[in-house]
Amino acid sequence: MSLKDGFVADSDLHVMEPPDLWERYIDPAFKHAAPTGLSEMRRDMRVKVKSRVMLRTGTVRPVRRARKESGWRPEHDDVYASAEARGWDAASQVEAMDREGLDLAVLFPSRGLFVLGLDSVEMMGTDGLEPDFAAAIARAYNDWMHDFTSYASDRMFGAGMVAPHDVDSAVLEARRCVEEYGFKTVFLAPGCVNRRPWHDQHYDPLWAECERLGIPVSFHGGGQTYLKPDFSLEIFDSLMMWHTFSQPLGIMTAAVSLTSGGVLERFPDLRVALLEGNCAWAPWLFHRLDEHYEWVGFAEAPELTKKPSEYFRSNCFLSVEVDEEPARQYVEWFGDENLVFSTDYPHGDSKFPNSLDALSKLPIAEESLQRIVGENWCRLYDIPAKKLAPRDRPAEES
DSSP states (O other): OOGGGSOOEEEEEEOOOOTTHHHHHSOGGGGGGOOEEOOSSTTOOOEEETTEEESBOSSOOOHHHHHHHTTOOTTHHHHTHHHHHTTSOHHHHHHHHHHHTOSEEEEEOSGGGTTTOSOSSOBTTBOOOOHHHHHHHHHHHHHHHHHHHGGGTTTEEEEEEOOTTSHHHHHHHHHHHHHTTOOOEEEEOSSBGGGOOTTSGGGHHHHHHHHHHTOOEEEEOOSBOSSBSOTTOSSOOSHHHHHHHHHHHHHHHHHHHHHHSSHHHHOTTOOEEEESSOSTTHHHHHHHHHHHHHHHHHHHOTTOOSOHHHHHHHHEEEEEOTTOTTHHHHHHHHOSTTEEEOOOTTSTTOOTTOHHHHHHTSSSOHHHHHIIIIIHHHHHHTOOOOOOSOSOOOGGGO
């Protein structure tokens, strides 16, 4: 059976927010400082916050080269033409889901992945992001996302933005996103605000609230910001080099912090999604981490009652890239029960509208792939399966 014949859900479908989202939706008290999306490149994901441009590209380069570094490919002009002409509205999002064969999807941002990428204090000559301003940025985004998903609320589900700059505000916003808007997760960038790691008990109220609400915490990186550590490693000045590191290293760091730092020991029912950073690194990382736990864990992590890999197996979900051939080694090591997939629409490295075709070619058993595109997604987000995408798509759109 083809993957397209069964239930298919995207764990991390992206939107392209309008450049003026925050100018239109932010609390009037902060409108004078509202972040502004840039639009000099095709599908420009950059956003200006205060005087800083989030999603830096290192050394300043000519626009034509920056265009290439953004991930743009000529063939995308055709597959994304309709959505771009419509301004990436909600109707075009559903059309893209139908074209790819997606029944349901949880929606993550593009510009919103970076908009909170400043510390809450001034550091290294960079203006800080005041906690109340950061919270207002998150609320504005979530209000917009609620309006966007309302177009097809039976198929599109929001991932709520929370600002870790102030934990009490983040708790309240997570509660509002779930109880008022029906969002199915909240997301955080892996970069740490004020260098405070995710296992610091400072964040425990947020983990406790997510556990109470029954939603996963999602970590999703993407590009260069001013948070530390900089997972692009700072020394690289081209996307080919720094992007290779940034997303995997970001979620690897979050995974280590949550499993070895005691978060999942303190909150055993908290689910965690580690998105858009590949999965094939996990066997090596957790083998090494378990070795260190056996070596020094009795002194450095006495609160842990399990090996780090066991917390990972029981609580964490990873996203597999549709052309990630080394993923077969992940399945051999950990099995197939905590993998989900994403098309990464409409970003430059997406295989849209042929993501499912690419996934089906991975050296992974078909029954495992069926779980990856369906059943696992339902367990992660606690959403029942519904086959809502049209199954009679023309051959040229498959």
